[in-house]
Amino acid sequence: MERWPLLQARVLETSRQQLRLCQVRGHGRCLEAQVTCTLGQCLAEESPLVLGSSDGIWLAKACCVSEEEELDAMDDLLAGCLCLHVGLDVEKQQLAQELSRESSLVGAVGQDRLSKCLSSDLLEALGPDVAPILSQWRACCDVNAETWVETVDESEHTCPLIRHVRFLFGLFAALAMVEHSCQPNARVEWDSSAQAMKLVAMSDIACGQRISRSYLDAGLLMAPTSIRKVVLQQDWRFECTCLRCRCSVQEIDWTDVMMPFLPDENSDSQTGPKGRLTLQRCAGPFGLTLDPAAVQAIRRAGAACQALGVPPVGTLHFLQDVVSDLLSRGSGGSLATITLCLPGVCELGDPYQPEGNDTVDTVKKECSSRSHSGTRARSSKENRLNE
Numbered sequence: 001m002e003r004w005p006l007l008q009a010r011v012l013e014t015s016r017q018q019l020r021l022c023q024v025r026g027h028g029r030c031l032e033a034q035v036t037c038t039l040g041q042c043l044a045e046e047s048p049l050v051l052g053s054s055d056g057i058w059l060a061k062a063c064c065v066s067e068e069e070e071l072d073a074m075d076d077l078l079a080g081c082l083c084l085h086v087g088l089d090v091e092k093q094q095l096a097q098e099l100s101r102e103s104s105l106v107g108a109v110g111q112d113r114l115s116k117c118l119s120s121d122l123l124e125a126l127g128p129d130v131a132p133i134l135s136q137w138r139a140c141c142d143v144n145a146e147t148w149v150e151t152v153d154e155s156e157h158t159c160p161l162i163r164h165v166r167f168l169f170g171l172f173a174a175l176a177m178v179e180h181s182c183q184p185n186a187r188v189e190w191d192s193s194a195q196a197m198k199l200v201a202m203s204d205i206a207c208g209q210r211i212s213r214s215y216l217d218a219g220l221l222m223a224p225t226s227i228r229k230v231v232l233q234q235d236w237r238f239e240c241t242c243l244r245c246r247c248s249v250q251e252i253d254w255t256d257v258m259m260p261f262l263p264d265e266n267s268d269s270q271t272g273p274k275g276r277l278t279l280q281r282c283a284g285p286f287g288l289t290l291d292p293a294a295v296q297a298i299r300r301a302g303a304a305c306q307a308l309g310v311p312p313v314g315t316l317h318f319l320q321d322v323v324s325d326l327l328s329r330g331s332g333g334s335l336a337t338i339t340l341c342l343p344g345v346c347e348l349g350d351p352y353q354p355e356g357n358d359t360v361d362t363v364k365k366e367c368s369s370r371s372h373s374g375t376r377a378r379s380s381k382e383n384r385l386n387e
Ligand SMILES: [Zn+2]
Pocket: 181, 182, 183, 228, 240, 241, 242, 243, 244, 245
């Protein structure tokens, strides 16, 4: 991989030599196991090049956002990238350039609304060629950024029925090289205590085998081939040729499988006729409210994944984690309503929090070390909690 020296070095370093970067004709860049790996093994661990969040840390640093401007987390991430671009960290900058060089979307984005609200200092540092730089980073983030949810509660003193969550967006270099499969052999999991993303094997992997993960969030990963193909083509511009997509055997009738996270137009409750969970219907002004039926659907979702031969990923993995935490804290096996609130939006008091103060900065230091898996940013559209 002489063409991508920094990326190759990053892959070797973050995977402790377990993986290497390779290029497959017709597939592009991907990662390959250099050793035999077993189910549950951590294959790589990487800190984000840039981290964005729903609380706008980067925006505050990089932009002079007026009240009329509404910027989302992706803009926040992009602002972070631009700071990186003009900052002193040359190695990260070059690494990001190697990352974005192959993007077919570079140049497709024109003048951006973000440029209108960047601080004058940043605009000056970026120079007169701000538009192409902006376009390149936008394209890089669109294709490679991850999105995931993190709980920000102090784990020991928090009521498990009310959890505070925030959305994180990040850009990773080595992990962005993992190829997609609809029947992946690995998934990414965020470790909040280490503030790093881990790549974890979901099956035994032979030496020389390629590493794959799902770019799609749980609902779409569990959807039939015809739907997955359309989304992958629209959002990532490639035709999936994974084993599951090529399989000529009739797929399990997915309508008979308990299918969380797919909207069901004909149902009034949170869960539809076959126990399908409709997250959009759970969304309220304070976040996401999961009633006992929804909690039950989440608990049973593992069986659906098993029937389809896919690992629980993304939002499903996060929700399973929240529910199993609730059950492990002695709820006596009975199901209760869980509320997931966004910090700063939620008005619900938490009787278990002594100060009644749940600002992200104070809580983050002691936040839970449990990990949640993320998905590529584009696939999050189906499951954004409070949009
Ligand atoms: Zn596929």
